[in-house]
Every structure is written in structure tokens, then in C-alpha cells.
Amino acid sequence: MTSAPRPGVLLDVDGTLLDTNYLQVLAWWRAFRDTGHPEVSMADCHRAIGIASTELVAHLLGDDVPDAEEISAAKDERYQPLRELVDAFPRVDELLTACRERGLAVVLATSGKESDLEWMVPAIGGEDVVDGATTSADVDSAKPAPDLLQTAVTDNGLDAARTVAVGDTVWDVRSARDADLPCIALTCGGISRAELEDAGADEVYDDPADLLAHLDDSLIGRIARG
Template sequence: MTPSARPGVLFDVDGTLLDTNYLHVLAWWQAFRDTGHTDVSMADCHRSIGIASAELVGHLLGDDVPGTDEVVEAHSRRYEALRDQVVAFPRVAELLSACEERGLAVVLATSGAESDLEWMQPAIGAGDAVAGATTSADVTSAKPAPDLLQTAAADHGLDPARTVAVGDTVWDVRSAKDAGLPCIAVTCGGIGRGELVEAGADEVYADPADLLAHLDDSLLGRVARG
């Protein structure tokens, strides 16, 4: 470990810190219908949340189907109309502050656009506890590729051996595993414990409040103690 490297935690945002997954499901379902893809169900959309936008469209329609940009733009329009309903999960700000107080560098790692941080961070709260953020704008391949987490750790001077990823989807877990990072998963995004464990999650909690209640006994607590 270099002298500047530090322990840290990489938090996914949608479905992990912000209660947005089902808003995204609705927006994606509407976007597919807006663009003529009426065979895509809400269940299909839900199980794809966590994949970056262009990759999500390819995942559901096939990479050879034209019009990816049209669907992504339709989702952006639909989601914009829902954004005023976004709230953080209970005790999110307390969790981030508690991690920072224990010596962990708190970094947001989201497949969302850089511009999304302008409204995401105030919704999350605990701005003083957040060391920085990495978005899809910082990488060529976003989740489920490991690039986002690897870049977030490197750009913020984190020691990979003492960094934990926290997310809510199987895509988050797979990304963490491929990045060589341990992963804590939460079920508040709508994916069950069994699937998250099968994907490789090291620990699973119900939501940020549950993780906060068990913080010192969790992977994060152990990493913070060295």
C-alpha cells in the first residue's frame, strides 16, 4: 500500500442510497413503449436496473437492434418527470457520516451521468462526509463492467485491499467481484437476498439503516479497524 492509499467505501446510488429503482423501472417501461418496443415488461426492466443506460437497452433488445439512443433519450425524458419524487432511504446521511467518522473515504460510484450528481448529492445529504464521486462519464465501460469501481478507487487514492463496494443489484455485485473488491449488498432495491448471495455478495442487509445498525460488525467496520 502506498503512503497515500486509504481505506474506503464505494457506494452505488440508485436503489442503494436513493429509493429510485421503481421510478427507473416505470421510466424505462414507458420509454420502451414510447419507441415501439411494447414486448418489454416491467419485470424485464426491473431485473436490468443497475446496468448503464445504453447497455441496458442492448441487454433487453439485443445489441443489433437500432435505436438505442432513442430509447435512452425517451427514458431521460420520462425519468425527469418523476425526479421530484426521489427520496433517500432512511438514515442514509447518518450511514455516510458514520463511515467517514471511522476513517473510511466515502465515494459515490454511479452509472448515472455526471450532471445527475447536481441533484443526487443534495438528496443523499451528508455532503461533508463524501470524498468524491465517479460517474459513467469517467469510464469507457460502466457497470456491470468493473471499470467504474476500479476507476473510483484509483482516482480517490483508495487501497483496493481495504475498500468495500456497496450496491443493490446482481450487476453491482458482479462488478465488485470482477474489480477484486468485497461487496455488501442491500435488498431495498428489490432484489432478494438469495440472488445477491448467489451473485457473490459477502454480506447482505435490508437497507442503509440496517447496515448502519450493524456497521461495526460489518465488513466496513472491520476494514475501518484495519
């Protein structure tokens, strides 16, 4: 017997649950220089964080870049030693637990690689509360395309009418809008409230702790109440 779809929350990881965006920026910036693209600035990299690797390179350099794979590989190499600096935002584990206690499935939806989950999940303290995860490996087109979120809904048996996406970039917001999902955005990834609202975010909070403090009044709380 097939179980009924359940309400859920789809959570981006980098910049939303983990304070990694500026580490990602540094790794990308160095990778572009390593591969002969000094014209790409740190600001350019920051504005593109949230886009999956292949798409990020194309977004910054164009679709016909011959060394796109080399750039992505250089970024992975540069990011590896920075991972020891990764930390979760305050009260992330409490936020995930609070969502779960309200009857919501807690699902990670990240443009990162499947192998990243091996360190991401322990870093956010989500071993006991994360119900599932969808990564770039599960789709042909990751964020900002809607595929990642749509696949996360389908694969985890979620009720799309009672599911909220949470992210920190305009790319997360656009992905949610194109997937017909409401979106909560957080400014802790370095993108302003105005930009997130202009992109279509339904609600904006400072960080996971701020969302937790207002959880019952947020979209998440309202969906949990039915």
C-alpha cells in the first residue's frame, strides 16, 4: 500500500545550513586563476554561488569554454583543504529537529555532489533528523533549474502543495519559483533581503536561528498546521 504524500521542507545546504559560501568563493576564485581566467573576480564568484559547478562556469565564462572540466576540478582541489574550516550556522540542528517534530519530512536539496553528503550531514548534525537528500547526481540540470527540487519532492514522497523550499541565493529562489514551491530565503549566505525578495522569496530571515525563533509564524509553521 502506497503511503500518502507528506508535508516537507527542502533545505539547501551551502550558505543556508553551513557557513560555506565565502569558502566556496575563495576556492572558485583561486580555481579560475589556476586555469588562466584572472578576469573572474571574487564578487563574480559570490554572485554565482548557488549554481551547480558546470552551470556556474558557463554562467561566468560562457557556454563554449573548452576547459570547463579543468576549472571545476581545480575548484574541488582548492576547496578540499578549506573543508576543515566548515561550520554550521548556530542552531541548525535545532531547526531541523523542530521541523521534524512538527510532522515535516526534512530533505536536503543541494547542487553539491552525492559524496559531499558524507561530510555535510554530520556537519549540520542531521544524522538523526534528515529523511532524505537529493543532489546534482540525481538530475540532468541542477539549480537554478527546478529539476532538483521537483525530483526531491517526487523521490521523497512529498506533497508539493505542503512543501517549502529554504535557501540563501537568488538561484535557490528562482529554482523554487519555477518548481511552483513557496520559498523561504536566508541572508546568511551574503545576499541581501532586497535581492532575495526581488527574486520572489515569500519570506526572508537572517539565518537558521532567526527562522527557528519565528518558525510557528513562518510558512513552515503554517504548512505544518495544515
